[in-house]
Amino acid sequence: MHVIRTLLPTEFGLLRAHLLRLDPEDRRRRFAGQIGDDAVAAYVAALDRFRSTVVAWIEDGQVRGAAELLRFRAPAGTRAELAVTVERAWQDRGIGSELMRRALTIARNRGLDQVLMVCLAENGRMRHLADKFHGRMIDTGGEVEASVPLLAPDAWSLWQEAIDQGAAAIGEALEQWKPSPAAAKGVRPAQARVDPRAEHLDGGRIGGRRGALRTTTPRAGERPGRCVRGRAA
Numbered sequence: 286m287h288v289i290r291t292l293l294p295t296e297f298g299l300l301r302a303h304l305l306r307l308d309p310e311d312r313r314r315r316f317a318g319q320i321g322d323d324a325v326a327a328y329v330a331a332l333d334r335f336r337s338t339v340v341a342w343i344e345d346g347q348v349r350g351a352a353e354l355l356r357f358r359a360p361a362g363t364r365a366e367l368a369v370t371v372e373r374a375w376q377d378r379g380i381g382s383e384l385m386r387r388a389l390t391i392a393r394n395r396g397l398d399q400v401l402m403v404c405l406a407e408n409g410r411m412r413h414l415a416d417k418f419h420g421r422m423i424d425t426g427g428e429v430e431a432s433v434p435l436l437a438p439d440a441w442s443l444w445q446e447a448i449d450q451g452a453a454a455i456g457e458a459l460e461q462w463k464p465s466p467a468a469a470k471g472v473r474p475a476q477a478r479v480d481p482r483a484e485h486l487d488g489g490r491i492g493g494r495r496g497a498l499r500t501t502t503p504r505a506g507e508r509p510g511r512c513v514r515g516r517a518a
């Protein structure tokens with residue numbers, strides 16, 4: 286089960302983990318050169334939370350694909366740069382295209398008129414993606430700059446974004462009822478119990494999933510296989 290949604294700035298650590306997991310060749314393509322783990326971490330730490338929007342493909346609490354939209358500072362404030370990444374095992378499933386579509390819809394609805402993507406000239410996959418979204422390409426030698434012109438927002442583009450967000454909300458809601466690994470293996474909990482303390486101690490969020498039920502190692506005096514909510518239990 287996956288969810289596609291924008292990350293809160295407080296979740297940018299998930300983006301960092303995703304970028305660090307990229308295959309070395311994909312990391313080189315993303316940053317147009319070889320960079321180390323420290324530089325990736327520094328890049329994410331320096332992201333301006335007010336100008337950045339990250340649309341993420343999330344599976345089991347991990348970001349497996351991301352479209353990073355970074356609005357330029359004034360006077361070029363109606364333009365943004367876009368970078369898309371998808372982890373190797375998730376590529377060629379249409380994820381990059383979907384993330385890009387959503388990021389472009391958001392850019393359009395925020396009144397931006399142009400989104401730029403810069404990639405290495407050898408990056409056929411990204412060039413193909415840019416072409417799919419009517420990017421105008423300029424070859425600057427080793428790199429290609431693709432510029433996607435955006436129309437003004439209209440009722441349909443706003444509706445499209447609302448549908449995307451609605452789908453994300455439904456996905457998150459379904460995700461919270463996903464069975465624990467033990468339950469997925471057919472281990473039936475003897476009894477389900479909701480511990481009210483969990484709401485106070487961690488807001489009911491366990492590993493990013495609100496209200497998830499999971500099995501825990503039984504304590505002395507507890508019956509094994511019990512399903513409890515929250516790490517406070």
Ligand SMILES: CC(C)(COP(=O)(O)OP(=O)(O)OC[C@H]1O[C@@H](n2cnc3c(N)ncnc32)[C@H](O)[C@@H]1OP(=O)(O)O)[C@@H](O)C(=O)NCCC(=O)NCCS
Binds near residue numbers: 312372376377378410
């Ligand atoms: C570029 C990238 C985001 C694409 O993600 P993805 O999820 O594989 O993309 P999609 O599955 O939506 O689309 C891939 C398309 O490229 C096509 N393709 C695959 N290899 C290709 C190649 N060598 N040359 C041209 N097109 C290629 C596929 O056939 C597919 O086309 P289609 O949508 O018309 O069927 C991903 O490959 C990636 O993360 N690359 C490393 C990072 C990077 O280069 N980022 C761009 C720089 S910002």
